[in-house]
Amino acid sequence: MAIELSPQxxxxxxxxxxxxxxDLRVHFPTEDGLVKSVDGVSFALxxxxxxxxxxxxxxxxxxxxxxxxxxxKGTRAQVSGEVWLDGNELVGxxxxxxxALRGEKVSMIFQDPLSxxxxxxxxxxxxxxxYMVHHKVSKKEAKERAVEMLKRVGIPQxxxxxxxxxxxxxxxxxQRAMIAMSxxxxxxxxxxxxxxxxxxxxxxxxxLDLIADLQEEYGSAVIIITHDLGVVSQVxxxxxxxxxxxxxxxxxxxxxxxxxxxxxxxxxxxxxxxLTGDVHAKLNPIKGTxxxxxxxxxxxAFNPRCAFKxxxxxxxxxxxxxxxxxxxxxxxxxxxxHLADEEKAEIRGxxxxxxxxxx
Amino acid sequence: xxxxxxxxxxxxxxxxxxxGGENLLEVNGLQMHxxxxxxxxxxxxxxxxxxxxxxxxxxxxxxxxGLVGESGCxxxxxxRLVTRLLEPTAGSIRFDGEDITHKPVxxxxxARQQLQMIFQDPYSxxxxxxxxxxIIETPMRLNGINPEQGHKKRAQELLEIVGLNPEHxxxxxxxxxxxxxxxxxxxxxxxxxxxxxxxDEPVSALDVSIQAQVVNLLQSLQEEMGIAFLFIAxxxxxxxxxxxxxxxxxxxxxxxVGNREDIYARPRHPYTHALLSxxxxxxxxxxxRERIRLAGDVPxxxxxxxxxxxxxxxWKAQEKCATEEPPLVQISGxxxxxxxxxxxxxxxxxxxxxxxxxxxPALAALEESAGSGAAAESSTGEADKAATPEKSEKATDxx
Numbered sequence: 001m002a003i004e005l006s007p008q009x010x011x012x013x014x015x016x017x018x019x020x021x022x023d024l025r026v027h028f029p030t031e032d033g034l035v036k037s038v039d040g041v042s043f044a045l046x047x048x049x050x051x052x053x054x055x056x057x058x059x060x061x062x063x064x065x066x067x068x069x070x071x072x073k074g075t076r077a078q079v080s081g082e083v084w085l086d087g088n089e090l091v092g093x094x095x096x097x098x099x100a101l102r103g104e105k106v107s108m109i110f111q112d113p114l115s116x117x118x119x120x121x122x123x124x125x126x127x128x129x130x131y132m133v134h135h136k137v138s139k140k141e142a143k144e145r146a147v148e149m150l151k152r153v154g155i156p157q158x159x160x161x162x163x164x165x166x167x168x169x170x171x172x173x174x175q176r177a178m179i180a181m182s183x184x185x186x187x188x189x190x191x192x193x194x195x196x197x198x199x200x201x202x203x204x205x206x207x208l209d210l211i212a213d214l215q216e217e218y219g220s221a222v223i224i225i226t227h228d229l230g231v232v233s234q235v236x237x238x239x240x241x242x243x244x245x246x247x248x249x250x251x252x253x254x255x256x257x258x259x260x261x262x263x264x265x266x267x268x269x270x271x272x273x274x275l276t277g278d279v280h281a282k283l284n285p286i287k288g289t290x291x292x293x294x295x296x297x298x299x300x301a302f303n304p305r306c307a308f309k310x311x312x313x314x315x316x317x318x319x320x321x322x323x324x325x326x327x328x329x330x331x332x333x334x335x336x337x338h339l340a341d342e343e344k345a346e347i348r349g350x351x352x353x354x355x356x357x358x359x
Numbered sequence: 360x361x362x363x364x365x366x367x368x369x370x371x372x373x374x375x376x377x378x379g380g381e382n383l384l385e386v387n388g389l390q391m392h393x394x395x396x397x398x399x400x401x402x403x404x405x406x407x408x409x410x411x412x413x414x415x416x417x418x419x420x421x422x423x424x425g426l427v428g429e430s431g432c433x434x435x436x437x438x439r440l441v442t443r444l445l446e447p448t449a450g451s452i453r454f455d456g457e458d459i460t461h462k463p464v465x466x467x468x469x470a471r472q473q474l475q476m477i478f479q480d481p482y483s484x485x486x487x488x489x490x491x492x493x494i495i496e497t498p499m500r501l502n503g504i505n506p507e508q509g510h511k512k513r514a515q516e517l518l519e520i521v522g523l524n525p526e527h528x529x530x531x532x533x534x535x536x537x538x539x540x541x542x543x544x545x546x547x548x549x550x551x552x553x554x555x556x557x558x559d560e561p562v563s564a565l566d567v568s569i570q571a572q573v574v575n576l577l578q579s580l581q582e583e584m585g586i587a588f589l590f591i592a593x594x595x596x597x598x599x600x601x602x603x604x605x606x607x608x609x610x611x612x613x614x615x616v617g618n619r620e621d622i623y624a625r626p627r628h629p630y631t632h633a634l635l636s637x638x639x640x641x642x643x644x645x646x647x648r649e650r651i652r653l654a655g656d657v658p659x660x661x662x663x664x665x666x667x668x669x670x671x672x673x674w675k676a677q678e679k680c681a682t683e684e685p686p687l688v689q690i691s692g693x694x695x696x697x698x699x700x701x702x703x704x705x706x707x708x709x710x711x712x713x714x715x716x717x718x719x720p721a722l723a724a725l726e727e728s729a730g731s732g733a734a735a736e737s738s739t740g741e742a743d744k745a746a747t748p749e750k751s752e753k754a755t756d757x758x
Contacts, residue, residue: 154721230639271571285571
């Protein structure tokens with residue numbers, strides 16, 4: 001596992017890790033002001049590993065993924081920072097150069113397969129097209145490849161369904177077709193943006209397992225973006241928690257879920273109802289609502305919703321933005337919070353007695 | 360595990376349902392078939408979407424009954440039938456001792472005072488051209504309710520109860536966030552002091568931190584005001600938190616119903632097992648849970664499978680399941696009120712079994728190839744891998 005610890009400097013050296021995102025910023029100028037959707041996000045990912053990006057709506061997780069694919073090119077968005085994929089820098093590439101990589105090296109699974117698939121073309125046609133763009137093959141060969149991919153993702157009677165239109169597929173099958181399309185060129189990096197949010201829970205379980213199994217077979221790196229901590233805990237090796245366009249906690253999935261360090265992550269975990277634990281214990285929601293990205297609160301963006309800011313001396317939470325710092329005993333687990341380790345230990349101590357999640 | 364387990368003890372469902380205490384809401388044999396018509400001038404009915412196909416349940420005063428199931432199982436239709444937003448094609452609905460199944464719309468108004476609804480989408484269920492005050496007051500005015508303190512005061516009280524600022528009385532819905540709008544919807548439902556609230560996916564459109572706020576609010580309303588809830592949701596964890604009793608629906612039928620503890624710790628129907636095992640938990644250790652991966656999606660309710668409707672996705676299905684529809688009864692070993700509709704029920708436990716049930720052909724194939732690769736490398740895994748091909752064969756048969 002590679003955790004990027006010196007994130008705030010983009011020095012231009014070629015990194016050794018497969019995917020290295022450094023100080024990525026995506027800003028949208030609007031009439032009301034500059035919307036800083038992503039503001040200095042860095043992470044790294046090795047092949048065969050899965051990174052889960054978690055956050056509420058408006059935390060900048062989807063904008064991050066679009067930036068990785070270069071889909072902000074040609075819009076008003078201002079993208080800066082570096083995205084190194086296998087030794088190539090992506091942010092500075094032209095649209096034409098990016099196009100050559102898209103689908104071949106990086107591909108994406110979108111949340112809503114019905115709007116991501118073209119209603120006018122057959123499913124097979126769309127999968128074959130993605131293959132033909134990157135490979136010099138005949139239409140017949142491409143179609144065979146489409147059938148093979150559909151079979152692989154578990155569409156029954158793939159040779160017949162290949163000439164169906166997206167509306168003839170059910171929700172789960174559409175998402176499978178979408179996965180088939182994104183995997184047709186064996187991409188090395190697969191980005192899944194809320195891949196299961198629109199699906200039923202039994203189908204969600206199938207799709208998550210399918211993504212994990214296919215990853216094992218193809219050895220690609222996967223970024224999975226979701227608001228559901230349950231989903232990331234099933235598939236991710238590392239977890240990045242975003243709030244207000246910034247990273248607030250980053251570490252291995254086990255560390256982040258078992259020993260969360262940021263009050264926001266505590267809040268997310270405590271507001272999730274669970275299938276185990278005391279049913280009579282009340283949920284412990286985070287008060288308030290996510291901040292506006294135009295006017296982030298000063299200091300720590302989470303401070304208006306944080307229950308523990310009184311424990312930090314001199315009101316630093318409202319004046320000084322906390323830097324990401326490694327946690328005691330684990331260099332690879334970083335969080336941005338002013339709370340001293342002793343305070344955290346004390347809060348945990350009182351929490352453990354009442355907390356249904358601390359088992 | 361014996362699959363030919365017999366069911367010696369069979370009680371008719373209605374007898375077990377009505378036992379113990381007066382029910383606030385009683386639904387018997389409720390059915391909703393939406394006709395499918397064809398033809399331009401002379402439309403003939405060529406079939407029906409059997410959204411709800413004969414269900415029985417009851418809600419006691421102050422109790423919360425959770426209705427769970429996947430999309431298309433008829434849970435929302437059930438909610439709309441109970442509030443009479445849809446006209447049922449058969450069956451009966453008794454509310455507060457009165458038959459409201461086919462009550463004329465003009466007379467429904469009095470019953471609806473006691474029977475309110477909270478909708479899923481907080482954006483489309485509030486009129487954007489009305490102020491919050493108007494939205495909350497309208498039900499009172501329409502029903503001729505004149506509170507002592509006046510409409511405005513009462514509306515402001517309600518805003519305070521649901522955790523909004525009473526000064527926001529004159530604002531419009533677009534000035535509020537999703538969670539706040541859902542609170543306005545709740546205040547509107549409370550305006551008539553209902554005995555039963557039908558909540559149709561009230562939190563599924565909200566972010567997880569906001570979702571917990573709304574669940575807590577509903578819970579305190581239930582406890583403090585003694586309001587009964589029919590809580591419709593697809594999220595099993597939320598339902599577990601909110602409902603004392605839970606009914607699991609599949610393709611227009613209730614397949615299992617029981618107390619929270621029975622459904623979540625001792626489920627008997629294979630579908631309930633599959634649903635529970637599919638819920639992702641934010642615990643990296645995952646606990647000791649069974650793993651069941653069904654194949655495909657829910658079949659179409661236009662032409663549901665014969666016999667047991669779950670049989671096309673069930674790993675225990677036998678000939679009997681295709682010919683004979685299992686009744687919703689108390690299976691031996693279940694506590695009173697825990698009813699299951701299955702010929703070959705599962706063990707009452709959700710801990711992991713010796714062998715995962717993987718019916719999905721793609722998953723089975725991938726795991727088999729991964730498994731054989733691993734088996735070649737190390738001989739330790741061979742014992743449990745040996746059974747995998749058998750499973751995948753079974754899975755492909757089903758398609």
